[in-house]
Amino acid sequence: MTTTDLPTPVSYREVTDANGRVYRLGETDIDIMGRKRKWMVILPWVGMMGISSAEYAFASAEDTLHTAHHWSSGHIFWMLGVWVFFQAAVAFPAGKLRESGKLPARWAMMCGALGTLLGYLSLAFAPHVVVAYIGFGMFSGMGAGMVYATCVNMVAKWYPERKGGKTGFVNGGFAYGSVPFVFLFTGFMDLGNFRWVLVCVGVFLAAVVAFAGYFFRDPPKNWWPADVDPLKKPDDARARRAMEKNPPAVHQYTPKEAWQTGRVGLMWFCLLCTSGVNIFGIAFQVPFGDEAGFAGGIVATAMSLKAIVNGTGRGVIGWLSDRYGRKQCLIFVCIVLGLSQYGILFSGNIGNLPLFLLFSSISGFGGGAIFPMFAAMTADYFGENNNASNYGLVYSSKLVSGLLGSGMGAVVVSAWGYGGAFVLAGTISLFAGFVATFLHPPGRPKAKRISPNPQPLGEETA
Template structure:
């Protein structure tokens, strides 16, 4: 709806609430706010996410080379990745909160994140000092990746509130975007060429993220596209197909209210189990392949299969969620992730390359399904506010999972072998499925039978 002012239509802004009391700002289109389609925000964020995960998936491919080049043990190399994960996942929530409170435009954290990521990569290739690499790649590089990750997901979620699958699609780029790096690392990241290889990678990260940063903009808080009535979206299953298998949240919870809820603890533990398993696979799959008798190139190829499956699975998040329900899909995916650990262990013991690639694909697909549905799972229980701050709290569980699945698993694999580590990972994955099955909607009254 718009009125004419000096011959120019001016949109009429208004704030409405749905049946649950949730707020929506309607009246302005994306072209009114940006001068172009919101599709530009989607593809700019997607492009930046392609290179944000180099320090995670790419590092897993570099583990065998870094061990021989810098003289690090498996546990030492694992600690570098564990610190990176700790800082990357721990940055998402505070960055979302600060951006929302201070009104910081997306370009600022994006540019800072690009420089920090590039600095970490250059240090990783040029320095053999474990302390220097921990500080520059682990801490600074992890913070930089967290700034890029949180900003991109927050911007896309704000521009596409009625299409959560768009957020999952952009999140998938965090996984499959690292495939070129992983494949090239298996060919060119030799002890003599790793410094130049990571230097070039750092330059490409800065260029691509900076280009995306120049385009990204935030919509106003609670903005809603005018072509969809938010009140119908909240109740009508023919308009919002996700309601057919997923109950909407009772209301929007603040982060403090959310943390006090018993449901929060269950979901946080489930996310910890999930992240511990997939990060164990990312960190140790290439090393496990080499120790099982395959080449470093094949180890990198197996990791690329895992990353591809993780990223591509997230693109089907919307369809699976609408058809089967988020919680059911996550439970099945976690059980499949447990089976994948047993397949990987059997492949190493039998020397079966086909079985190893199958296990890698199943592990990646299971993780991708869970990560793709996690924002919707959080929103379905606790509601959501602009910038995904509630999701950022749960994403922080990745730091605990990193310590369990990367650092501590390195010690277990080094002392007791990979058989124990893979069995523990399988148990954790199935445990996560049980925790998700125990979730219930917070605020829903319990009605005892008379």
């Protein structure tokens, strides 16, 4: 990483568009932080990879933890639900602290690194399951939530004119960063070495998060790239297409104003449904694969494929949303996620391994792609200045979805079997796609409500 010595403060000017939104122009990324803004994509991506194994690889360690600590399978699934609960719970308060200046991005990442370390230490040495709930479920979950919210919102602030692909790329680190640890926990970790494996993983991942976060820096409020004029169509084709399909928010909404538009509630419900289905798949695909008769190594491969496609899908859908629109891509993703649940059930019931791997990968794509859509859409609808808090409101749906997808998922599986559970999951995701059709950026008229001028330009004075 190259850093340029910061020059004397650079003058800037503020311009206002027709909607009253203010843009701060004149300062480049080099002027502000001494390096190119691409580093505010690469470093958050690294930070996201550092927290991913706690969610995506945790289920792969289930058998070893169950035997080593004599914890029931129910505890394992509920522990994951608690982790997701606290990961989501910290998003809004951390966002408020970040935007108030009381919690700089660098220190938020350091807190996340500490939480990551405490989580793995508690899994290794917990004398009682309650300690694991506190250490892994609460502290690791809160740490991951701080890292997640900081990384995702950092990208939106540095790329306000073309955030979809960048947000998706960073979001992808939250999935495929876990791939090596899925194989590590299933193929190498056993009762004889699980403690030092967990400790080594915890130390390594905490160091990764801390290193990435050390270089974080926010741009000023209302900052806009100096080479992109917000009052006219950009010369760059990619930025022009992205702004046409996903126009900037009409002004910078506070969390209260954003909630009053009604869009936050709709987004919250859609994310509740889809993230619950995603977490259900993470928690129960391995047990379902075992019951279907697939070998443990094959099931680990399926989970790895799910994680890889999950992460890659986040970047791909972010890029596509810049081209075709966030809402259209969100609806598509909900449909894909829903139909793939039926496919997983079908392939498992008939014992067809290739189909199981295929639908597992498709489910991974759908389950991952929903998150960058909501992250980018929140900034598109409500602006970047309060994005950490606004996205925290939307992301708080995981407070419920984590418990429903993992803990209540276990209850549904016990009552209805895997067949009923996967059918219910698929139906919920399809319903979320229907709800998403009602989303529309606040303050902008719908296209179908705009009537053409009956008098073309010039006829008024003819």
